[in-house]
Structure formats: structure tokens, C-alpha cells
Amino acid sequence: MSAAATTIAHEAPPQSGPRAFIRRLGHGDELAHLITLTFAAGILLLTSLLVYELWINSHLSRSKFGWMFFWTRVWDPNFDNFGAAPFIYGTLVTSAVALVIAVPLGLASAIFLSELAPRKISDSISFLIDLLAAVPSVIYGLLGIFIVVPLMRTTLGPMLIHSVGNVPYIGALFRGPNYGVGFLTAGIVLAIMVVPYIISVSREVLLTVPREQREAALALGATRWESTWKVVLPWARTGIMGSIFLALARALGETMAVTMVIGNAARINPSLLSPGDTIASTIANQFTEATGDLYLSALIELGLVLFLITFILNGMARILIVLTERGGGRPV
Amino acid sequence: MSSPRIAWRKSLNFVMLSLTGVAALGVVCVLFLILGYLMWNGGASLNWNFFTQLPKPVGETGGGMANAIVGSLKLLLLAAVMGLPVGLLAGVYLAEFGGHTFSFIIRYTADLLNGVPSIVIGIFAYSLAVLPVKHFSALAGGVALAIMVIPITVRSTEEFLRAVPGSLREGAMALGASKWKTIATVVLPAASGGILTGMLLALARVAGETAPLLFTAFSNRYWGEGWGQPIASLPVMIYTYAIAPYDDWHRQAWAAGLVLLGLVLLSNLGARFILARTKVA
Numbered sequence: 001m002s003a004a005a006t007t008i009a010h011e012a013p014p015q016s017g018p019r020a021f022i023r024r025l026g027h028g029d030e031l032a033h034l035i036t037l038t039f040a041a042g043i044l045l046l047t048s049l050l051v052y053e054l055w056i057n058s059h060l061s062r063s064k065f066g067w068m069f070f071w072t073r074v075w076d077p078n079f080d081n082f083g084a085a086p087f088i089y090g091t092l093v094t095s096a097v098a099l100v101i102a103v104p105l106g107l108a109s110a111i112f113l114s115e116l117a118p119r120k121i122s123d124s125i126s127f128l129i130d131l132l133a134a135v136p137s138v139i140y141g142l143l144g145i146f147i148v149v150p151l152m153r154t155t156l157g158p159m160l161i162h163s164v165g166n167v168p169y170i171g172a173l174f175r176g177p178n179y180g181v182g183f184l185t186a187g188i189v190l191a192i193m194v195v196p197y198i199i200s201v202s203r204e205v206l207l208t209v210p211r212e213q214r215e216a217a218l219a220l221g222a223t224r225w226e227s228t229w230k231v232v233l234p235w236a237r238t239g240i241m242g243s244i245f246l247a248l249a250r251a252l253g254e255t256m257a258v259t260m261v262i263g264n265a266a267r268i269n270p271s272l273l274s275p276g277d278t279i280a281s282t283i284a285n286q287f288t289e290a291t292g293d294l295y296l297s298a299l300i301e302l303g304l305v306l307f308l309i310t311f312i313l314n315g316m317a318r319i320l321i322v323l324t325e326r327g328g329g330r331p332v
Numbered sequence: 333m334s335s336p337r338i339a340w341r342k343s344l345n346f347v348m349l350s351l352t353g354v355a356a357l358g359v360v361c362v363l364f365l366i367l368g369y370l371m372w373n374g375g376a377s378l379n380w381n382f383f384t385q386l387p388k389p390v391g392e393t394g395g396g397m398a399n400a401i402v403g404s405l406k407l408l409l410l411a412a413v414m415g416l417p418v419g420l421l422a423g424v425y426l427a428e429f430g431g432h433t434f435s436f437i438i439r440y441t442a443d444l445l446n447g448v449p450s451i452v453i454g455i456f457a458y459s460l461a462v463l464p465v466k467h468f469s470a471l472a473g474g475v476a477l478a479i480m481v482i483p484i485t486v487r488s489t490e491e492f493l494r495a496v497p498g499s500l501r502e503g504a505m506a507l508g509a510s511k512w513k514t515i516a517t518v519v520l521p522a523a524s525g526g527i528l529t530g531m532l533l534a535l536a537r538v539a540g541e542t543a544p545l546l547f548t549a550f551s552n553r554y555w556g557e558g559w560g561q562p563i564a565s566l567p568v569m570i571y572t573y574a575i576a577p578y579d580d581w582h583r584q585a586w587a588a589g590l591v592l593l594g595l596v597l598l599s600n601l602g603a604r605f606i607l608a609r610t611k612v613a
Binding site: 027028031032033035036037038039040041042043044046047049050053057104106108112115116117125127128131132134135136137138139141146147195196199223224226229246249252253254256259260280283287288299300303306307310311314315318 | 345351362369418421426434435437444447448452458483510516537540541582586600604
């Protein structure tokens, strides 16, 4: 018995300890595990490094302006005075315009694709819409400059000023000079860019709604639309919210198309027709021209702000989508 | 008594359902509008010089973007060399080795990294590869694109590895293969079609990226030899040419847009085609 135990101990050395670990590495499995683990951890490291670099390199600006950075309405590189308010405003306004256009459009298309269209047609249209999502943003910018901007300057802008411009309250959004470039133009281009995301995610979510839900509603005498509006959509609403958050995160961080059509002016103006700037477009425009450490640091702080906003939104979107896919959508 | 009510419900049903169809049709039309407009404008300005000549000095018409085409290819090569292996191996970890919690964290981080605005990735690459050496370079541009390639590759690799049936793994192990041998000789080859497609899609996605290149690779009106110099790329050229006040530059921007969109859409179509065929097999 004891003799057998000693021979086994010889053949299979202790499972713990550094020497045993190295021996097991030679076996292959642990080595492969370790190598792939290193690369997986590398992603974690890379993301942490991204936050660290943004934090460290924006130090000058953070220590000089503190929280006032978010409230100051002046962006004056000549006097080293930097405030992010106009850009935060521009980012929020353009994204809001984009969502106002894209959410109804995207949701309606998703409903058509999941509830009405035969599966084959639905699949091929979805394929085309996925292609739309693959179009580079600089191409949207190019089309924005040469189609949407002239359209806004000659037709859509004057039309809005003359019709909605006279309505009390919301009329203030459509007054003043109309250059073609501005918040509204950027919002329209953004809407076209984010619509594919809303459609493809919402369609997936709608397709996961159990068939019985629809059948029950129809059996109770609901019309097709009533079953969609009162049963299917409430069931899928968490996931649909997720798709909207995802689209919002895209819109907030979108750079090139916005930079090309927003007019680049650090101003807060209630009119949607006036030129403005977003966080991303300011970085894109001014980064290479930034002379002086404080200027560069302020731009990097803008990047940090943008990162944090999209980080939070993306996180929330993922959670919402995961919740629905796990069947957490509750009909009310 | 209820007949007007029913008529109302029926017409509402009809109107709303038609509107959803109109919305879907409208979105699809946008795609064809984009394609058509680019073909029309870009096709008219596209010629052989575009592919073979350097940009002419400001004021002279003609010239091409040969340097930007080569530049874009060089940047993509850098992104592939630096980004794809990391994405592949991390994906293998997630699918084959990962524990529950740690994998969840990695997956979540990859998704968040994927959602980081490309301009912020540009700042990150700037601080990694431009600040230390104090000049723009092709290498810095490659770093920026590689950072964007990684999360996309991780997720697609993991997905396709998970799609490989467990019976294949069990078969290999039953024949005495160790785990890493099973992965290297059975699982990876079985998923290779999908994984390569995922990589192609990742590269197609970053091929059109402009924002992260603005202050990493910058631009160059000449070839920009080697890896340490600023280098031109198609997306950045489209941007600078489109916002410039010269008609001839606008023409070339359209041509470049057509070439870029053609490349991106063709690789997307190709990838999906390969995918559809491997799924059947």
C-alpha cells in the first residue's frame, strides 16, 4: 500500500507550487489557457489604459477649470479660456433632433419587418438596411454637404421659417438666418445614420415576442394594429428602449458627418437653423491646430466627457437588451 | 351601434399598417439614393488618373489619389497585424477557456470598447503613439484602427466558436487529443469560415473610419514612405476635399467616395456570401 503510494507520488508530483505549474505548462493546455487569458485580459487593460490616458492628459484643464468647465459658455483659445457648454448643448440638441426623426421611422419599419412582411421579404430588406449601417460616416457627410445642406438652404429652411416659425413656443426653434448648415441639418443626417441600428435591434426584439401573445389578442377581436400596439410593443419595450439607447450613443459620438454639416460655431442659439458645434466635431476640427498645452488638455477633457456619456449609455443599452432577450419583458 | 366604432378601428388599422410599410420603404430608398447619387457623381469624375497619380498642387486641376489608396491599404495592414491576433486569441479564451464571471466582464468591456466614439479612440491613439514621438505617423493611425478592430473580432470569433457543435470537441478528446490540440486542429478549422468573415467585416468597418485618423495618421499629399511618416488615406482625403472650396476637389471627393463605398460594400457582400455558404455546408 505504502509502496504503491510512493510510486504514484513519483509519477504525479504535487498539483500546486511553481514547479508543478511550469511542468503543467509544458503539457500545452495550461499554456494555451494562459496565452489566451493574457490577450483577453489585454482588452481589459486596453480599456483601462484608455480611461487613464484621457484622465491624465486632461489634467491641466481639469485642475484649472474644475466643474465650471461644464457651465462656461466661452471657448476662446486666444485667451486660454475654455468652457464646454456650447458643445454639450450642440451634442444634446443634434442627438435629440436625430431621435425625434429616427425613432418613429425606425420603429415603424421594424414593426413592418417583424409583423407584416413575409419572412423572405423581411430578411432581404433587413439585409439592405444592414448595408446602410455599413456606409462610412464620411460618405454621409459628403452627401450631407452636397444634398441636405443645399436642400435646407433653398427649400426646407425657408419653408419651416414661414410655417412653424410663427407658431408660439416651438416657433423659436425655427427663426433667424438660415445658412443651410446647423443643428437641424446635422440632426437629419444623424437620423439617417442611426435609423438602421434602431431597425435591426428592434426587429430582433420584436421577433422574440411569443406568437401566442399575438394570437390571443387577435382571438379577442383586436385588429392587427391593436395587437401590435397594445400587446407586442409593450412586451418588447425594454429591448426597444435598448435599441434607442444604442442609437443615442451612436448619435452622440458621431463625428465626421456632423462636423461637415453643422457649421462649426461655438454658440448656444435656440434656433435649430443656426450653426453650432458638438463635442466630437470640435475635437475633430481643432485638435491638430491646438497650440498650447491647456488648449490640447481642454480638447482631451471634451473627449473624456464624450467617453463617459457614451460609456454610460452603452452600458444601459446592453443591460436592457439582455433583459428582454432573457424573457424579462413583462406585458402590462 | 358599434359599426362606426368598428369602421374607425379598421381604418386606423389600415392607415397605421400602411405607414409602417411606407417607413420601411423610405429607409430602403435612402440606401438606393446614396448608391445612385454616388454612382452618378463619382462615376462621372472617376478616371484612370485617380488610381495612378498623386494629388496636384492647389489650383491645378486633375491628379488622383494613388497615395491615399496605398495609404489606406497600409493602415488596414497595420490594423490587421496588430488587431486581429489579439481579437482572435481573446475570442478563443471567451469561447473555450473562460470562467463565468471573468468572461462576462471581458465580453462587457469589449462591447463598451466597441461603443467608444471613434474620435475618442483617436485621442487615445494620439496619446499612445503620437505624443511620445511628437509627430504623426502611419503607425499611429494603424494603432487607432487596430484598437477598433479588436472588440469586433473578439465578439465574432467567440460567436462562431460557440456555434461549433460540442460533439466535435468530444470526438477529438475521446481520441486522446488534449484540449489545446482539439481547439487548434478541430474547433478552429471548423469555425474558420465564420471567423475569417468576421475579420473581413471588422476591417471593412474600420476602412471607412476618418475621425481616428485625423490626428494620428494625419494626411500627406505625397506617398509618405515607410511607417513613421504621416500618410494619406481615402476617408481623410474625402473629408478635406469635400470641405475645400474648389470644384475640382469636390469632383475628386465624389470619386473617392465611390471607390471607398464600393470597397466597403463589396467586402460586406462578400463576407455575407461566404457566411451563407459555410452555414449550409
